Amino acid sequence: MGEREIVLNILSKYKEISVISTESKKILFTLFNRMYYCIYPLKEEQTGRVCFLVKSDEQYDYPHILSFEDHSDGYSYICLYENDNMIHFLQTYEEKVVDAVERLIALLSLSSIEKELEFQKEFLYYWNNEATNKHSIYLFIKQNRVFQKMNIYNKYISGNLVAWNVISDGIRLNQTTVNKKEWNFCPAVDAFYISITDNRRILPPTHNNIWSKDDILKIIYGKDFSRISHDTYIKLKQTFVKHMYALLVFEMIIEETSVNFSVFVIFRNKEKDTLLNKLTNDISKVEIYSSQRLDYYYLCRQIGNDTSLLNKTALLIGAGSLGSYVGKELVKAGIKNLSVYDSDKLSYENVLRHDTCCLFVGQAKVDALKAELEYIHPEILVKAINENIDEDSLLKEIDNVDIVIFTVGNSDVQLKLNRILKQTHHSPIVIYAWLEAGGSDSHILVIDYKKPGCFECLFTNAMGELVNNKADNVSDERLQTNIIRNGCGATRVAYGNTILLRTTAVLLETVKKIFDGEFETNTLIDINLQEVCDKGTDFVERKCQCCGNRNDRHL
Template sequence: MVNLEHLKEYLENISYFSDSVITGDYIGTNQKRIKLKIVFPYHFPVVLPKIYVINLDELNLFIPHLEYDGLICYTPSNNVIFDRSNTEVITIIALKKAIKTLEDGIQGVNESEFRKEFIAFWDRQKNLQPIIFFASANDEIKTLEIFENNKDIIINDDVLKNKEAMYRFFPTNTEKSDSMDTLYLPLRSKNKVLPPNPRKGWTKKKLLNIVRKNCTQAKKAYFDKWINKKNDKGKLLILKIPISENNEVLIGYWLNATKQSIKKYTGPISPLYVRRFDFTYLLERTSGEHSFTNLNICIVGVGSVGSKLSNELANLGVAKMTLIDPEKFEADNLFRHELGVDGIKYGKPKLKVEVLQQDLEKKNPYLEVAVESMDILDIISSDPNYFDQFDYSFICIGDTMHSLEINRFFSKSNNKVFYSWVEPLGIGGHVLYIDYCKKGCFQCLNTDPNTGNIISNRSSLVKPGQTIEKTLASCRSAFVPYSSLTSREAAVKTVELFHKIVYKEITKNSVLTWLGDFKNFKDIGYQFSDRFTKNKNYFPTVESNFINNKCEICGVKP
């Protein structure tokens, strides 16, 4: 229990309403009596007390951080650390913060916070009608199309990828509608539009004034022409309001102005809750990085590493991807592959690239995936310029001889290529980045620096001469043993290096080596390479000093 005497410095008429509720009056600097209620949650003091303004309707307070039900948001809700041992101190500090929040609002000190909480205030309006938005939220004024899916109203434009995304979210019963005349209008970036008071909303006059004062002359002329147009449709207006850099809100209004212009319309205007499904917004809900959205990449080999890499790249925002792999998805792949049982339904294996394409596009509605069910060596034989269309290529096949041949092919090009492979039993892995305009290539790692002979990969963590392979019943089932955790880490490390390359944090051809769990490897009795023994305390490392003068491709020609 809190001693009420200690709260009298801040409140009048203090009393316990119940064991978990204290009430009292705070006299604001505006000389108004603000009735407060301090509620102690069941898990107090692990959970901070909630403080409400009881007489909110009487006061007609409209200030930042004051919720519709009177709750004062006096502190961030996540990861607040405090000493739970003194409940009285916690209560006093909470009360002081709540009072400061009120006073900052009353005195107009934090008016800018209104804009940061624009949607929070907007969404508190009564009778808010939801719509779903897929169109590109750019800076172009434009008319939009209306679609209906059962009771859902969907807004879209004529951009193909947005239409495709809409049909992936709503694959059935989505039909175009002519029921409304819809306009999308972006306001100036430097605007000072504040959210409406949820109890009052905006009038039609207020809405029109906000638009006219906060858009260019060209957009204003377009808007005036639109509101003066008469037709048999209702009017739907979507406004984009920039709040700050990389922060914008979309709001909307519906006006049932049939057979008359908006200018002469005297009926109600209905606010809309815009549920954003547009690509830019969804990307901003992650790291908000746009450097990857226009890249066209390909992945060669969509086994355990390549399949997981495809998902990581899609989640990064890559919007165009080609998958290359001739193999079918077998039950043997199930426990370390990104795909599940859909790849082998009814016991009929399907091509990895086709099943993964369906899986990726299902999970990432803005991702465009193309596939080639061919061996990469067949592709480069038949079409030597095939890989020129890609900004980056990722080779995840794990086979050294194939990789050396692919490296030889790329050495005659200007392509940018990542090679990603793992070590047996999950002891680690490597990612090699090569810009073929520069020195350093895959063969540099497989060339003896003294003799120039082809040898085991010099970056390897395993001592050469050991066969680390597992078979089940026959040699046809031989495979290199490692777990799904290893392939997941390989994919993550590949994306990490890719990220640094795209942002030019690394500009040289480089090899990244990372360690996994090597206890099992050691317990079985396998031997580590000299590189592992000398550097195990320094991994992960990114090295660019692997250029080999004896390399047939990069070395000094005699």
């Protein structure tokens, strides 16, 4: 049987459907008093799918009927599938047709409350299609979801307004991405963030639902039920407005996802009054603005980052290859405030295993890393110090950070600073990470100085004598073959870059576990090509000269 016969046969099984005519690859039919086209694929198009078009009607508002995307002959596309949600390849031709028809009938049979839910799922699609602003609006909103006055900064290029940054108090943006010379504070527009706590009956603008001041009043002064908290309502009564323009940034939660939408309100006059009174009595025009939420907290939540890392700060000692990989992943994982120490400069020989690029060759590695990281997001703030960290700097830094991460290959540096940290009695948790030559083995040591064990334990034998790092597995012979001598005593060890990814991944998980409180003891983690092995406290030496029992040492 050909495709058309199969589709006609299936359509004929539904008493609600009456076929009107057939054309090449499409069939015209009526369903619930409207005309639809069924467009069907060829059988050999195994990933193809059946789709439907409905006769366009400007007054017809229905979820998933994309009236903005008018197809030929005045028909609109009906969206029945979420992107990437189906494997059409797995369906037989008949299953595809039945599935599509069932979806269409189910969509057209929605109750009013189901339609509302579907409209809300697509809220921003409709909102942005009705938006009138020509410039971009970027929202940086504090995470606490309480009413707040926000600050607007604008940016002009060649005399044209191109963008607004709308920022909550307390959010700082870096200079790398937001140059203060380009952005001007915009005092003539008041901006407010209003959190919606109950989004029932809040629908996006559509043909039959043009947004007006009544929609704003429904949110702030709902007669049927409150859509904002009483605290927010009181704030609206207490906040004064003295300009003719206000930007209202609303947020509501739909299916556990934040939906932010912005309304530009023009008041009739400049008379100072409370925001509630101005919104209730004084609105002359409401304009729908598209906006994009960009704050770091929101974006972290969008990708499912562990929120236990948010608002944490880190000190990264070493901006070489491992430090650059770790730094980048830390700021992507939720730690946006980072201090980095390194005295080295980037060279061409570093570039292929460093996470910056050859544009920065000749510059300090910390400056290269700062630029690279701050370009990821405007809220990422990197303090770059182009020097090796000394005792004074270390002691100052640890008072302001939640974690210290060593990514240096020099054991002398780590042994020296390990002793300083042990002696301070107020060190945050410290991670020591290092790579072995050859690209197979690496190690992570987690130290809480209040617990037994320290970095020096690795260099101590059972007799309390200092020895080479016992955790290292690579033989001296293999180490020699992997050393590249740069002259005058300078060396580099070859280890490729896959070890960087492995080590960084484990280090990132380790950081999350630390902030989730999962480490009860200090721990050594060995990483090799086959496995990640948690060695626990095996490394702790009772007779360690730094952290051990000194009496034991003299026994």
